[in-house]
Each structure stands twice: as structure tokens, then as C-alpha cells.
Amino acid sequence: MSMIHDDTLPDLKRLTEILRILAKYEFGSVVEKIGLKNQLPLSERFKKGSSIDEFDSSVSERLRMVLEELGTTFIKLGQILSTRPDLVGEELAQEFSKLQDSTPAFEFEKIKSVIEEQLKSPLDEVFSKFNEVPLASASVGQVHQAVLKNKSNVAVKVQRPGLERQVNQDIRLMHYLADLIDRRIPKWKYYNLPGIVDEFERSILKEMDYGQESRNSKRFKEIFKGDRTVYVPKIYNEHSTTKVLTMEFIDGVKVRDIMESDGSEDKFNRKLIAKRGAESYFKQILIHGFFHADPHPSNIYVLKHNIICFLDFGMMGSIDEESREDLAELFIFIINNDVNGIINQLIYMGILSESVDRKSIKYDLMDLMDKYIGTEIKQVGNVLQDLSSSNILEKYQIKFPKEFVLLSRVITMMEDTGQKLDPEFNGVEIAKPFVKKLLVRKLNPARLLDFIGENIFEFEHLMKIFPRSISKTLMKLEEGKINIEMEHKNLDIISGSLDRITNRISLALIISALIIGSSLIMQTNKGILLLGFPFLGIIGFVISAVLGMALVISILRYRQI
Template sequence: MKFSPFESKRPDMNRIKEIVSVLAKYQFGNVLDDLGLRNKLFFTLNLHLRDPEEEFDSSVPERVRLVMEELGTSFVKLGQVLSTRPDLVGKDIAEELSKLQDEATPFDFTEVKRVVEQELNNPFEETFIEFKEVPVASASIGQVHEAILKNGERVAVKVQRPGIVDQINKDIIIMRYLAGMVDQRMPSLKYYNLPGIVDEFERAIKKELDYNQEANNAERFRASFEDDETVYAPAIYREFSTLRVLTMEYVEGVKLTEIIDSEIKFNARTIAERGAECYFKQIFINGFFHADPHPGNILVQNGNVLCFIDFGMMGNLDQDFRDNLAELFVFMVNYDVKGMINQLQYMNMISDSTDIESLKYDLMDLLDRYYGADMNQVGELMSEFSMPTLLIKHKIRVPRDFILLGRVMSMAEDLGQRLDPNFNGLHIAKKMVKRLIKDRLNPLRRLDNTTSALINLEHIYRDLPQSITRSLMRLEKGNFKMELEHKDLDKFTETLERITNRISMALLISSLIIGSSLVIMPNEALILQNFPYLGIVGFLVSFLIALALIISIIRMRKI
């Protein structure tokens, strides 16, 4: 699968007209006006634009979601990515976009058969004993069919929708085009960095379109929970999986959506608690987490076992970030504002110019809104911490991973509360905090990093003599270079220049006074034909030069 360089391609104007039509339909005419699209394109469109004074029933967040839904696959996926970025689109829009359902009409079975045979390079009948034509599930990127392999094993086969890569390619070109227009013509929206959002979306969608990547994700997730009897992930059949076909173990279970909306007998509280514990483990222990905790992506098996079935959207956290995040999380859960500030400074998330006292009171206000007898929304607290108001005011640099985590945890907690109204995320979080503290204080934990530390030490031991020798040779030859970084030296230079100019002007004025005195003293001046011509000429030349210098200094404001 190859994505062409979008910058070298022109956007599809017919598709842009379609986008303009949808925006107009849902009352975003003001955006079209700001971008100059209404006058440029509407004369070719037979559109009925609503009267600006006509009321529209739904709110702005809902209208944004409706626009995404109507524009199809690429924009639904973009909406899902943006739902994890409340720091950019705001809490209300992020929550509304999280409702986007990735469902689509199934494509014809003849296309399914063609894609499978082409990808597996084998006739259909030689691979499967049975292959059900009606899909188990159908989404915008692909659909899943139940099948039985030649060896008799029951599998689920995920087949990518034909033409979807080209369609998404074209839409990303348009997204770049529109994002560039917004960046140029709507300065108030520059903060949101729309071109950057398109880049982020492109990275996410490329991973989701690559079924080999999803197979890697599934195997890694399965391995991380192989010793946990409460969480399960299906096995992957690599020999029957390619870029556009993914074959995995067929698992029985009931979707969480069906448990939430029906009277099916499961222990809802156990499921909610296991779900929360599972996500805390993914984030703080494994560093590899499911980034789309939609109830349709999770099955419940006998014994209240959670089974994850979709691994297209996953998140990664390195060890250092997990350690720092765990410490910040401990302070946050324990209502330790001072500890939070110290940790933010350690993580370089706040600068020296941040007003610590003001930040302290804002953090206290934030924690007060969530702590108390009914406090149960840890993920919501993390999402609130990532809101633009707090970030901009205190110049906090929050990593994207932190923002994504807050959103994912918030969605997981919401799922827990829908299963059990009495679900308390803080209770689960405090249990995890005890485990994190225990792990952090365990001296044996450092043994995990022994190999890496020894290798780094060996590099130093091996390279240090050569580095010292090279430095001494450069110093001996006079080739030793030193770079200095100055702070506020420009201000010092400017001040020194002004002082020098003032001294120069004082000397000039003094010289003119002395010169003029000599000119008017005939006995002291050089006289030709009873008049001191040379003295006056010299005085005038000096005066003009001094005047030009004074004017130059004043113009440069260096006095």
C-alpha cells in the first residue's frame, strides 16, 4: 500500500463541491464565507442555502458530527481521531464525535472472493471448506466473514473494501487543501494547527489500512495478557493474512452494547471493574493500549471474560514516559498539588516563566471539581487537565500521548458507568496506585534495565580514551572550537552602544564649542586678508559632520 505525496496533486473539485454542499446544509455558511468558497463554488451548485436567520435544531457539536457522517469513510475516521483530542476541538465536540459509528453497507460477495483470492494467491475452494456470504460485521474500511479453513478451524476473515485506499487518498488531498486555506485565511484558528491534524490523521489511517500492522497489534496484545484469565484476544493466522486480508480465530461472545442495552445475565459490576483494571494495566504496566474502547469492539465471554476483537487503533508509551506518567497519576489521585507541580517541572511540561502560584490555585480548583464522595471520573479529570484554557494560560506543554490517554480512560470509565451506575473509577485507580508505588520502590525493578545500563557503560569505557585523545590533538593544533550561548547579550550590546553614542555626541559638542571660540579669536586663528577663512571653513565642515552623525544616531534610536 503506497500513499502518494499529496502536495503534488490537485484536489478533486467535484468532491470539494460535495463537501461545500454538506457544510451549507448544516449551517456552516460563515465558515464558507471566511474561506471564500461560497462565491467561488456555489454558482455551479444547485443548492438551497438556509436563511442565516433560520434556526437549526441541533447544536454545533452535533452538526459537526452530522457533517462527518454524511461525508463518509475518511471524515468519519477523522472524526474518530479528533474525538481523542479534546485539547484541540474542545470537550463537547470530542464527546459528540465519539458517537460516530463506523458502519457501512456490505459490499458484494463477488468482490470479497476476488480480493481474498488475489491476496492469498490461491483459489477460494482450496483455502476454505466454508465461507459465509453474509458478513458478521461491515464497516467503512472492511467487513468480517465467518469461515472454516481446510484444517477444520473456525475463523473470522476481515476483507478490505475495494477502492478504499484511493478514496481516502483523494480525501486527504482535499483535507490538506482546506486545512491550508483555514490556516491562511482564519488566523483565529491557527492555534489548532489543522495541517498538523491532517498529518496525524494520515498516520492513523495508514496504520488502520494495513492489516499486517493490525495482525502485529493483535499478537502483541494477546502476548501481554496471556497470563491473565480475565482478558482474551483471538489468535492470528499469519499464513492466511496479508495487507488487505486478516484471518483470526473466531471467538464466541456477547457484545458489550448488547449487555448494556438488554437484560442479558452477566455480572455488570465485575465486567466494569475488570475493564478498568485492564486499561490501567495496558497503560501503566504494558505501555501498549487499545485506543478505541468502543463497546462494539469488546465481547464478553462466559465467566465475564473480556475479549478484544479490533486492533486497528492502538497506542504506545515508552518506559520513561510511563514512569513519569505513573508518578504524576499518583500525585493526582492523592490530591497532592505540590507533587503534581514538581512532577510537571521534572517532565519539562511547564517553563520557568510559569506563574507557579497561579497554577497551584487552578489545579486545586480543577481537583475540587472531581474529588469528593462521588468522585469516580479519573479519565475525565485527565481530559479536563488537557483543556486549551489551562494549557494556554500556564504555557503547559502536554504530550499528545497524555491527551490520548485521558480520552481513552474517560471513554472506558463511561463504559463502566453504563454497565454499573455505581462504578467508581477512583477506587480502581487507588488500587493501581498502590501497585505502581510498590513497583517503583522495588529494588529488583532496576535489574530489568541492567543490560541496557551495562551496554551504555561499555560504550563510555570504550569511546572515552579516543574522545580524550581527539580533543587533546585538536587543542594542540589550535583547532579546538568552543560554542558559547549568550542570554540577553543583545540588550547589553544595545545599552553599551547608546552609552558610546552619548559620549561621542558630548565630545562633538565640546569640540564645536572650543572650535567656535577659536574662530572668533583673531589673535589665535589663522588670518588671510584680515579674516580667519581657514578657521571658519574647518568649523563649518566639523559642524556638518557632527550634525549628520547626531541625526543618524537619533534616527536609529540609539541614544
């Protein structure tokens, strides 16, 4: 699916609906500020709305209600923003996390029509049984249990009919409104609404592409190949398309159900489940750099023998090897409560500017870390979450990479689940072996050979252009065509020092000349004599002595002797 960002006029009927709902929840002043008040129905135009500069305490709740009423696309936008407290603030992110992605099931005839159109076969030719009552229904699609002709028990995920058209229309409207707000409400430029819409568009188009989810599942399965503690459902590619996904039916228990039970009838080892879940996540993040980005307890099942099973691979995260190593080093500084180390690492990662007021941010970070002093840090995700959602971001104009914020959310959710399953859960102790493995790999001498191998063509290009660049530079230097730009710092101090040095040298030369001249005059025995010596020679020696004493005193005063 392609990105939807053009200058065509949006659907006016849907635009009017969006504006009406904004006015309904007292955001009429925003509509007025962006110049679209005339698009509102007459009954809504004169309603008093909240000021765009000073929202009251109910703004977060009202914004959530707006998104809920606007439907699928906007609910998804809110859910994604709930993972970005660095963009919308902690309060709004918490409120958006309440958005429920569940809608009434749509008619079976529509389901059947989509499946037959996508698989290009009648339903009864593909499945021997198909349960018309859905197992689950959401805004993007719904899931039905079925049995294939080969007797495999499967779950069939079917995209909601007409969803693609609705999402495309809404995204076009989002771009239109975001651009208007960005231009006409300067105070909101900081939030970069057009950029947020771009990021959301990429995310939802991936989630709507079941082909992408199938590829994610296959890659995820490779990570845990040979690992008997984690299971990944089989995807039946021959019965899957971009709008229909047929996968192995999982007969297990949701982690959420285990968490909410009183434990009296548990058939599972909660402590072991918490440990295996955490190990699987640190393996995904630190070793492979490809991780399940929605560790909701309803997306993780437990099978017999306490085996962890992941579902729903529509939302995945990626992090490259260099970033994983940086993150591992940051973990170490956080675990050791080393504020200076945290600052240095954030600067090295490019998150903090080298020109930052280190003293000021050090005290702010110390305040942030105060609650962990004297206690063992057991959940590194909480520290990352505190760091990425604190007022330090705004104060120092820090923009965390979206991968970092997503990671902190994922690790926090995973560790919170572990804590609820096992009160003695210690995420840091589970993470340590993976951090150690990553850093040992980084320091391995063989890594240098790998680096050379991976960058061999870069080295070849460098060797080709290096002699040519040196030759050009020498030619320009010879022709006098090199221009050097200099930025001076404290030049006035240097200039003053040079003046003193020059004056002392000049004075020393004058004294030397006087002494030599006076000595020559003393040998003439001519002119006015004083005590048998030429008067001018005596005067020369006296002046030389006075100037010499002044020079010595000056040197001693500035302690340069």
C-alpha cells in the first residue's frame, strides 16, 4: 500500500462529521482557529469551546471520546499515540491507552464474500468447517475458528469490508487537518502533527497488510527455532492474502486470564512463565533486534508445560546492532545508578547535545533517580519510561528516537506482567546474561574482521579517492587558493598576553642597546667627565639599570619567571 499524502480536497461530508464531533466535545475554538468554522452546521457554530491555549482538566478524556466516536482510523491513531508520551505527554498517553479496539461483529455473509474473493474459491472448498460466530471482533477485522480440508484446526483472520477505503479517506483528512493546524496554530508546531500523521500512516498500513504480518511471523519463528520454551503458530500461506490470514488455532490460556485468576486452580507455574516471557523479550530485543511490539497480556498465550505462545504480529519493532549495544551500555549505567555514565551515554547515542549544561542536567537526573537510591533496581523499563516521559525532555529539548520510546514501553509492559505473575520478579537479573552476551560479542577481536568484511567496498572507495583528494589539496595550497575559516574563543585574553610579551622583548632589546652603547662611550674618555668617566656613559648605565629593574618587577608580578 502506498503512502496517502496529496493536495486534493478531502471528502467534505466526512470532514464536516469530524468538525461536528470536535465541536460537540467543546473543541470549537480549534475549528475556528484553523478557519473551518463555516463547515460546521449552524447549530454548532456558536457553541463556546475550550481555549486552545489553556485546556481544562477534562481535555484528555474529551479527546479520547472524540477519537472513539470517529471510529477505526482515529482509534488506531490514539492507540499508537498512547505509546508516545514523549510526543503527547504522560497524561494524554495514559488516557489514550484506555481506547478499546472492539466493535460489533459484522455479518457472516460479508465475511464469506471477502474470503471467497481473496482465496478465489468457494468457502466450502477451502474449509470443511467454518464457525460463523467470531472468536473476536475488532475495528480492523475479526477472527473465526475453522477446519481445513486436511483436518487442520485453524483461526481465520478477516479484514473488515470497506476498511481500506475508509482508512485512506481518513488519513487524507488527517494530513489536511494536521497541515492546517501546523500553519495556523504556531504554539502547536512543537508537536509536529504532520510528522505524527506520517508515522501513523506507515504503522496502520502495515497492520492492515496481513501479508506483512505473515512475513513477521515467519521471521519471529526463526528467532526461536530450537527453543522449546516459546512457540509460534504456523501460518498457512496458501490460504492467506493481504486481507485474509489463516493460522494454526492455539488452544491455550491467555496470560491475562492467568494474571486475573486467584491462583487456586492454576495448572501453570507463574514464576516460570514470568521468567520465560522476560527471557524471550530480552532475546528478541538485545540479541536479534526484532521484537513483538504489543506485549499485551491478551496477545500472549500459555500452552501445556508453561510454553509461551505469541499471537498478532501486525505491530513489530526493529533496532539495529549498534543501537542494541548502546542500549546495553545504558542498561549498565542505569542499574549502577551512575548519573554521569547515563549523561555520557546519552551524548554518545546522539540523544543529548554535547553543548548541554551538564551540571544542570546532572542534578535533574539525580532527582529522577532519587527514588531508586538505596534500593535494588529490578525493573529497568520503569527507569527508561521515567526518562522518556519526564519534564527533562522539554527542558533540554530532547527528542528520543521512536525506537527508544517504543522499547521502553515494551520492556515496561513485559516487566509489569512479570511482576503481577511473580511478586519476586527481577527483570534486571534476567536481562544481565543477554547484556553480557551482547557486550562480549562487541569486544570480540573477530568483530574487527567482520567490520572490515562488511565495509570492504567503503575502504576500497576511500583508497581510490584519498590520493586524489590529497593531490587536489596540495595544488590549491600551492596556488594560494585555500581559504581557512577560524572561530576564535578568548582571543582578547590571548591578544593581551601577546602585547605583554612583545613589550617585554622590546624593553629587553632597548636595555641591551643602552648597555652596549654606554660601554662604548666609557672607552672614549671624551666629553664631560664625572669621576673620570664620560657623563653620557654613566647616564646610559643608570637608565639601563632602572629599565632592567622595572622588567624584573613586571616578570615577578605575573609569576612568569
